[in-house]
Amino acid sequence: MIPNQKSANPHALRPRLSFLRRYIFTTDHHVIGLQYLALALVAVAVGSTLSLLMRLHLSWPNLALPFHGPILPEDYLALVTLHGTIMLFFVLTTAPQSGFGNLILPAQIGSRTMAFPLLNAASFWITAAALLTLLMSTFAQGGAAISGWTAYPPLSAVASAGPGQALGMDLWLLSIGLFAIASTIASINTLVTIINLRCDGMTWERLPLTVWGWFTAALLSILAFSVLLAALVLLFCDRHAGTSFFLPAGDLVNGTLHSGGNGSPLLWLHLFWFFGHPEVYIAILPGMGLTSMLLANFSRRKVFAYRTMILTTLLIGFLGILVWGHHMFVAGLNPFAGTAFSISTIAIAIPSTAKVLSWLATTWRSRPHLTTAMLFSLGFVSLFITGGLTGPILAQPILDQYLHNTFFVVAHFHFIMAMAGIFGLFSATYYWFPLVTGRMMSESLGRLHFWGTFLGAYTTFLPMHITGLAAEPRHYAQLTGIPGTAAASLLAHGSIPLQSHITYSAIFLASVQILFFINLIHSSHHGLPATGNPWQATTLEWHPELAPFSDQFASNERIAVVRAPCAYSDTSFQTQWDTGHNPE
Ligand code: HEM
Numbered sequence: 345m346i347p348n349q350k351s352a353n354p355h356a357l358r359p360r361l362s363f364l365r366r367y368i369f370t371t372d373h374h375v376i377g378l379q380y381l382a383l384a385l386v387a388v389a390v391g392s393t394l395s396l397l398m399r400l401h402l403s404w405p406n407l408a409l410p411f412h413g414p415i416l417p418e419d420y421l422a423l424v425t426l427h428g429t430i431m432l433f434f435v436l437t438t439a440p441q442s443g444f445g446n447l448i449l450p451a452q453i454g455s456r457t458m459a460f461p462l463l464n465a466a467s468f469w470i471t472a473a474a475l476l477t478l479l480m481s482t483f484a485q486g487g488a489a490i491s492g493w494t495a496y497p498p499l500s501a502v503a504s505a506g507p508g509q510a511l512g513m514d515l516w517l518l519s520i521g522l523f524a525i526a527s528t529i530a531s532i533n534t535l536v537t538i539i540n541l542r543c544d545g546m547t548w549e550r551l552p553l554t555v556w557g558w559f560t561a562a563l564l565s566i567l568a569f570s571v572l573l574a575a576l577v578l579l580f581c582d583r584h585a586g587t588s589f590f591l592p593a594g595d596l597v598n599g600t601l602h603s604g605g606n607g608s609p610l611l612w613l614h615l616f617w618f619f620g621h622p623e624v625y626i627a628i629l630p631g632m633g634l635t636s637m638l639l640a641n642f643s644r645r646k647v648f649a650y651r652t653m654i655l656t657t658l659l660i661g662f663l664g665i666l667v668w669g670h671h672m673f674v675a676g677l678n679p680f681a682g683t684a685f686s687i688s689t690i691a692i693a694i695p696s697t698a699k700v701l702s703w704l705a706t707t708w709r710s711r712p713h714l715t716t717a718m719l720f721s722l723g724f725v726s727l728f729i730t731g732g733l734t735g736p737i738l739a740q741p742i743l744d745q746y747l748h749n750t751f752f753v754v755a756h757f758h759f760i761m762a763m764a765g766i767f768g769l770f771s772a773t774y775y776w777f778p779l780v781t782g783r784m785m786s787e788s789l790g791r792l793h794f795w796g797t798f799l800g801a802y803t804t805f806l807p808m809h810i811t812g813l814a815a816e817p818r819h820y821a822q823l824t825g826i827p828g829t830a831a832a833s834l835l836a837h838g839s840i841p842l843q844s845h846i847t848y849s850a851i852f853l854a855s856v857q858i859l860f861f862i863n864l865i866h867s868s869h870h871g872l873p874a875t876g877n878p879w880q881a882t883t884l885e886w887h888p889e890l891a892p893f894s895d896q897f898a899s900n901e902r903i904a905v906v907r908a909p910c911a912y913s914d915t916s917f918q919t920q921w922d923t924g925h926n927p928e
């Protein structure tokens with residue numbers, strides 16, 4: 345055994361630590377990964393409950409909540425805001441990138457640490473403070489923020505604009521500011537780890553596609569979150585320091601005339617969406633990488649066109665920076681800019697289609713092993729295709745004029761981002777659970793959970809395309825009782841039965857998740873014991889020296905990689921490292 349500077353095992357030298365240092369204020373990236381996942385689990389439970397309240401209100405607007413009373417329009421907007429903010433930031437950014445990133449990424453590149461352990465712990469605690477701030481904002485005097493996760497000015501820039509625009513909005517800004525700082529630090533950590541701590545033989549071409557997903561997401565993250573942070577500071581200044589970055593001269597908000605300088609709300613849209621569009625790729629890129637790896641694993645195949653998949657990951661990331669204007673077609677963009685953003689958006693269909701073709705080709709006629717993890721990966725592909733089909737439609741400025749503020753968009757992004765992202769997370773959980781706990785999750789319960797979730801996702805979000813086409817507006821608290829006989833109101837009114845169906849489906853979808861929680865808790869104590877590498881995977885996180893919490897193997901054995909991942913054949917597999925003997 346040759347001690348290796350790069351992969352020296354910190355566990356080997358670790359003195360006995362107190363409970364607090366080991367599990368709470370720890371710098372161990374595995375524990376930090378689990379802390380992030382626990383935080384995301386709390387967040388997803390809260391975020392889903394809020395979405396159910398929205399659905400209940402949309403179907404039964406007079407329903408009164410215990411301890412609260414009826415849901416007022418400002419309550420509904422607060423629900424939309426909190427739901428979107430929690431889900432995007434604290435679930436879909438936190439869990440794949442920071443949660444599974446910490447838990448699995450170092451091992452997948454053959455490293456025993458993250459590059460900056462202390463910074464790593466700091467980013468977790470800042471993220472936790474951000475979530476706490478957001479949740480506390482619910483109780484803020486004057487109400488929680490109601491400007492949506494996009495916080496458009498001028499209303500968000502004027503503290504006296506109405507309900508939720510005072511302390512609630514300030515706390516929202518503080519929360520997201522903290523989150524942006526934590527994410528920027530975490531991304532620097534991820535990038536330096538991948539660039540500097542790869543073990544011997546781990547060339548860029550041999551990196552698992554999950555690592556390429558984390559890498560590209562981290563690149564985007566640094567760019568996007570630093571711009572968001574700057575924008576948040578400017579908005580804060582408009583609210584409290586008398587500046588006018590986003591406020592036009594002569595703007596009249598809630599009886600107050602803005603007499604300061606001449607700013608532009610459009611500037612916020614540019615800054616926000618320069619962050620916001622890459623943000624949805626940050627949420628989904630790790631899931632895309634994982635999908636490629638799992639489809640290969642359970643089909644016993646190589647990833648089809650591996651190098652091209654590395655390229656498409658980078659290309660999706662790069663194009664993702666150029667398309668933010670597709671969120672602004674109805675905001676008064678120059679028509680030439682609209683055309684440019686439309687073309688760059690449709691261009692993303694090329695690498696995205698290449699990814700889908702690779703996923704299909706990898707599994708084609710392979711008689712895949714349909715484990716729960718595999719089912720969720722296949723589900724990811726299905727949702728990605730369904731959501732992807734409406735992308736090029738919305739990318740037409742002329743069609744977006746009508747669709748932009750309707751539920752059609754809500755349907756689009758819940759398929760391509762929300763549900764696909766969640767399916768990626770379920771896949772990751774079922775797949776890596778044995779690595780962390782030494783036990784398997786129940787497959788029968790898992791399959792039931794998959795089919796329920798798959799069915800629930802489609803029956804909830806597919807009809808939203810139709811209610812959207814029938815003019816159901818988003819960010820509207822109430823549809824019933826629309827006055828008038830104008831064609832639009834008749835159309836929207838006609839979609840009300842479909843809306844009850846959506847609400848029942850959402851309740852079903854949420855209820856099925858109880859199976860997941862039962863499985864998670866039950867299997868961590870009573871699941872079948874897992875063998876060292878139960879899925880016969882080839883990547884390094886299954887190496888006995890690198891698996892999370894593998895202190896018992898605390899040696900300094902040098903780890904080197906000798907081949908690309910996914911060296912599967914019908915009957916056997918070869919890990920990325922050489923053990924000197926053939927497995928099985
Ligand atoms: C139980 C499943 C879910 C249901 C039933 C649901 C339902 C809804 C509803 C009714 C809205 C408000 C639409 C409006 O009035 O404008 C909404 C908005 C939103 N949802 Fe979900 N959702 C679910 C899961 C998710 C997940 C997992 C994400 C993760 C990213 C997510 C992200 C968002 C975002 C970003 C918004 C927009 C918020 C805004 O406009 O500020 N949702 N959702």
Ligand SMILES: [Cu+2]
Nearest residue numbers: 621668670671
């Ligand atoms: Cu976008």
